[in-house]
Amino acid sequence: MSPITSTTHDQDALLRAGIDRSLRHPVMFFLTSGAFWLAVSIFLGVIASAKVHSPGFLSSCPLSTYGRVFPAHLNALVYGWGMQAAFAMIIWLMARLSRKECTMVGTILTAGHVWNLGVAIGVVGILLGHGTGMPWMEFPSFAWPVLLISYFAIVIGSFIQFRVRPEGHVYISQWYLLAAMLWFPWIYVTANTLLHCLPGHPVMAAGINAWFRSGMLFLFFTPVALGTAYYLAPKVTGRPVFSYSLAKLGFWSLAIIAPWAGMQKLAGAPIPYFLPYLGAAATALLFVPACAAAVNTLRTMLADRETLAASPSLRFTVAGIAGLLVLAVSAVILNLPGSSLRLTQFTLSGYGFEILALYGFFTLVMFGATYFVVPRVTRREWISRRLIKVHFLFSVYGIITVALVAIFGGLQQGMGQEDWQQPWESATAYAKPYSVAITFSWCLILFSNIFFFIHLLLMWLGLGRRSTHPTLLVHGHHPSSPHGAEGDIDNAGPGHAAVH
Amino acid sequence: MSLRTFILGLSASFGVAWLAVIVIPYLKMRDLAPVPFPESKNTAAIFNPKRTGRVAHGAKVYAENGCYLCHTQVIRPTYAGNDLYRADWGGKKEDPVRGDTRRETNAFDFQGETFAHIGLTRMGPDLSNLGHRMEALRATGVDPEQWLLLRIYNPQLNPKLWNSTCPPHPFFFSKREIKGNPSTDALPVDVGPDRELVPNSDARALVSYLLSLKKDHAVPASLNFTPVKKDDES
Numbered sequence: 213m214s215p216i217t218s219t220t221h222d223q224d225a226l227l228r229a230g231i232d233r234s235l236r237h238p239v240m241f242f243l244t245s246g247a248f249w250l251a252v253s254i255f256l257g258v259i260a261s262a263k264v265h266s267p268g269f270l271s272s273c274p275l276s277t278y279g280r281v282f283p284a285h286l287n288a289l290v291y292g293w294g295m296q297a298a299f300a301m302i303i304w305l306m307a308r309l310s311r312k313e314c315t316m317v318g319t320i321l322t323a324g325h326v327w328n329l330g331v332a333i334g335v336v337g338i339l340l341g342h343g344t345g346m347p348w349m350e351f352p353s354f355a356w357p358v359l360l361i362s363y364f365a366i367v368i369g370s371f372i373q374f375r376v377r378p379e380g381h382v383y384i385s386q387w388y389l390l391a392a393m394l395w396f397p398w399i400y401v402t403a404n405t406l407l408h409c410l411p412g413h414p415v416m417a418a419g420i421n422a423w424f425r426s427g428m429l430f431l432f433f434t435p436v437a438l439g440t441a442y443y444l445a446p447k448v449t450g451r452p453v454f455s456y457s458l459a460k461l462g463f464w465s466l467a468i469i470a471p472w473a474g475m476q477k478l479a480g481a482p483i484p485y486f487l488p489y490l491g492a493a494a495t496a497l498l499f500v501p502a503c504a505a506a507v508n509t510l511r512t513m514l515a516d517r518e519t520l521a522a523s524p525s526l527r528f529t530v531a532g533i534a535g536l537l538v539l540a541v542s543a544v545i546l547n548l549p550g551s552s553l554r555l556t557q558f559t560l561s562g563y564g565f566e567i568l569a570l571y572g573f574f575t576l577v578m579f580g581a582t583y584f585v586v587p588r589v590t591r592r593e594w595i596s597r598r599l600i601k602v603h604f605l606f607s608v609y610g611i612i613t614v615a616l617v618a619i620f621g622g623l624q625q626g627m628g629q630e631d632w633q634q635p636w637e638s639a640t641a642y643a644k645p646y647s648v649a650i651t652f653s654w655c656l657i658l659f660s661n662i663f664f665f666i667h668l669l670l671m672w673l674g675l676g677r678r679s680t681h682p683t684l685l686v687h688g689h690h691p692s693s694p695h696g697a698e699g700d701i702d703n704a705g706p707g708h709a710a711v712h
Numbered sequence: 713m714s715l716r717t718f719i720l721g722l723s724a725s726f727g728v729a730w731l732a733v734i735v736i737p738y739l740k741m742r743d744l745a746p747v748p749f750p751e752s753k754n755t756a757a758i759f760n761p762k763r764t765g766r767v768a769h770g771a772k773v774y775a776e777n778g779c780y781l782c783h784t785q786v787i788r789p790t791y792a793g794n795d796l797y798r799a800d801w802g803g804k805k806e807d808p809v810r811g812d813t814r815r816e817t818n819a820f821d822f823q824g825e826t827f828a829h830i831g832l833t834r835m836g837p838d839l840s841n842l843g844h845r846m847e848a849l850r851a852t853g854v855d856p857e858q859w860l861l862l863r864i865y866n867p868q869l870n871p872k873l874w875n876s877t878c879p880p881h882p883f884f885f886s887k888r889e890i891k892g893n894p895s896t897d898a899l900p901v902d903v904g905p906d907r908e909l910v911p912n913s914d915a916r917a918l919v920s921y922l923l924s925l926k927k928d929h930a931v932p933a934s935l936n937f938t939p940v941k942k943d944d945e946s
Contacts, residue, residue: 264835267879268868274883279778345775346827375715382713391722398726406738407827413741414828415819420734421827431726467722471729480788480795481830482819484737488792491733554793558784558834629834632797636837640877643835 227311228588234313235304236589238320240672242300243582245328247665249292250575252335254658256285261654264647275339283350284338286566290348290428291359292331294570297578298436299324299366302389304585305443306370309386310377316369323365330358346407346417348425356404360397367393384459388439391467395431399424419475419483426474426491429569430498435466437536437577438505441529444577444584445512448526449519454511462504469497476547479557488549495547502540506533522684524600525584531608532576535615539568542619555626560643564618571657572611579607579664586668587683592676594683599667601685606660613653621646744819749932759820761929767824770921773914774829782878784831784838787927789816789937800845801838803928813928818935821927836878843926860919861885861899861911869901884915 260282262269270276307314314320334351337343343350351359374390403424407417446453453459475483475491513520513530520526542565546556556562583600587593594600621643628639670676677683713721746758774780787795787802795816796802802814817840822828831838846856866880867873887903888910897916898908911919 263879267877271880272882278879279781282781283778341776343776345780347832394722402734411826412738414822414825416738416741418828418830467725471726472733480792481786482817630794632794
């Protein structure tokens with residue numbers, strides 16, 4: 213190797229180490245507090261789900277009534293875990309891809325604390341009975357400006373980094389992340405101002421709320437997870453993206469289709485007739501961008517079976533992308549007006565679909581990215597292979613049960629509801645056994661995520677393994693690092709990474 | 713592609729949908745044109761259904777305690793669901809005066825509310841015409857208000873609802889000592905000697921709201937989508 217390339221390589225390694233060091237506390241703050249909220253949310257989810265089949269459970273206390281615990285569960289999942297995991301990935305990936313160190317650590321950490329305070333007040337507000345009654349927007353109405361301002365303070369640095377980056381190719385991950393960073397405030401401000409500040413027609417308000425939920429799923433969580441997956445897949449396997457034109461097709465089709473989706477939840481309600489049909493058509497069409505991205509990243513990752521078996525990042529990401537494929541298929545089969553939409557509109561399927569998108573796809577990809585990013589920013593290796601394996605097994609099997617049982621149990625329930633010659637009670641009875649299964653699998657997921665939180669916390673405290681060998685899922689000798697040459701972690705100090 | 717073109721592209725793809733799905737329908741729905749009601753006695757009248765009861769306060773209690781998670785308030789037209797066929801959901805099948813009053817929900821049915829609680833799932837029955845179902849109880853000698861309060865206090869107390877999955881809400885009620893005459897609002901539940909169970913203000917507002925749910929007013933022909941019956945021709 214010539215001396216010039218060696219110097220460039222050293223400079224590159226120094227730059228990467230500098231970026232990672234500058235982001236150590238922001239990234240670890242968002243991931244760890246996110247993991248805490250994830251555990252809180254799943255705990256509330258277990259209580260809520262248990263009350264569906266045993267209504268008397270914990271019912272004497274107003275704080276734990278179903279109507280408050282369930283919204284607290286979903287809002288903690290969306291704003292506590294989902295948004296914060298996304299922040300961690302946005303600030304880290306945008307810094308790495310723009311090759312700029314983070315210079316706004318103080319601002320980001322302060323805003324991060326304000327965000328957590330906002331979420332905490334919101335969740336407690338719901339439990340104390342001050343919820344607004346608008347799904348996914350149940351936080352008391354003073355919370356949204358607080359969250360919006362801290363959002364801008366958190367991501368503004370990443371915008372600036374992108375503006376001042378060295379000229380060159382803009383990678384597909386940057387497209388997805390930038391788009392998500394723009395779409396979120398647009399959706400969030402629209403929904404909150406129109407519902408809280410400028411109340412219009414009550415039924416249209418419900419329509420805007422349904423559009424907001426769909427927008428959060430497909431215009432924020434989906435692009436963040438896809439941007440992350442497009443970064444991890446080639447990085448860990450050391451292979452180029454399978455097809456770059458397919459990646460562009462996936463991105464622009466998402467940008468064009470997703471903003472129309474959502475209002476199919478109001479089919480038959482008195483809003484203009486074209487809105488639910490447009491929503492149903494757009495949601496079904498989301499099959500195209502979801503499949504394009506899923507096939508593209510899967511082809512990239514599955515090309516290297518050996519790495520796939522060993523790398524926890526890759527294994528979680530593949531599971532998340534498989535979740536995206538299931539999501540793409542269910543977007544079609546659950547939203548056909550005239551046949552399946554009437555069965556899924558008011559049943560467990562809606563919950564199953566949201567959980568599949570939030571956990572079965574987004575969260576699993578975020579876990580994959582966490583297992584990749586944390587050793588780099590803390591300069592320590594993961595402590596225990598067994599903890600990672602347990603986390604993977606419980607998360608994946610748990611979420612498959614929750615999502616599939618809710619989606620297909622919901623279809624059964626819908627058939628019961630549509631059978632108008634039978635008494636209404638028979639439709640309710642259909643849902644009961646499925647809710648028992650959901651409670652059980654939330655318990656499994658809770659168990660694994662408590663350990664995930666502890667593992668993360670220990671890593672942040674600097675208690676990870678000091679080693680140059682990454683924690684992998686299988687024993688055995690690898691000729692080169694399974695993270696690829698660029699992914700090497702160098703615990704001896706910046707610039708000392710082995711040159712391959 | 714420069715950042716400028718990229719952001720323009722994103723704004724165009726999102727903005728068109730945003731205008732078409734959110735902004736324009738929102739503005740149009742905000743000022744619904746009054747619908748003339750020539751069939752009513754007053755020929756200059758417009759369709760303006762009235763509601764009585766503590767609607768705003770009751771709707772707030774309904775929202776804060778998550779009733780919308782399990783109960784819906786929409787009767788879908790037959791192209792979107794079978795709600796209208798259920799005998800007492802869309803109205804009354806056999807009203808002594810008006811005959812079949814069942815109809816789908818229309819845009820004027822949510823007067824007095826800022827957010828229509830269309831609902832998420834139907835773990836429980838639709839509540840669009842709960843008020844009428846309760847009025848029907850009155851005919852059998854049951855006080856609808858007390859029936860609803862007991863139902864909210866603990867659904868399983870009612871033997872007919874033994875397998876209801878609706879949670880009890882004892883926190884809407886307080887147990888207190890009887891001083892002087894017992895309260896006229898006290899529920900017929902045994903809570904110990906010289907003690908009574910009385911609903912608080914939220915529970916009363918909720919019950920008042922639930923009793924106001926009657927979405928089967930006669931509608932003008934322009935809003936009436938019921939097929940014309942051909943009984944006379946046969």
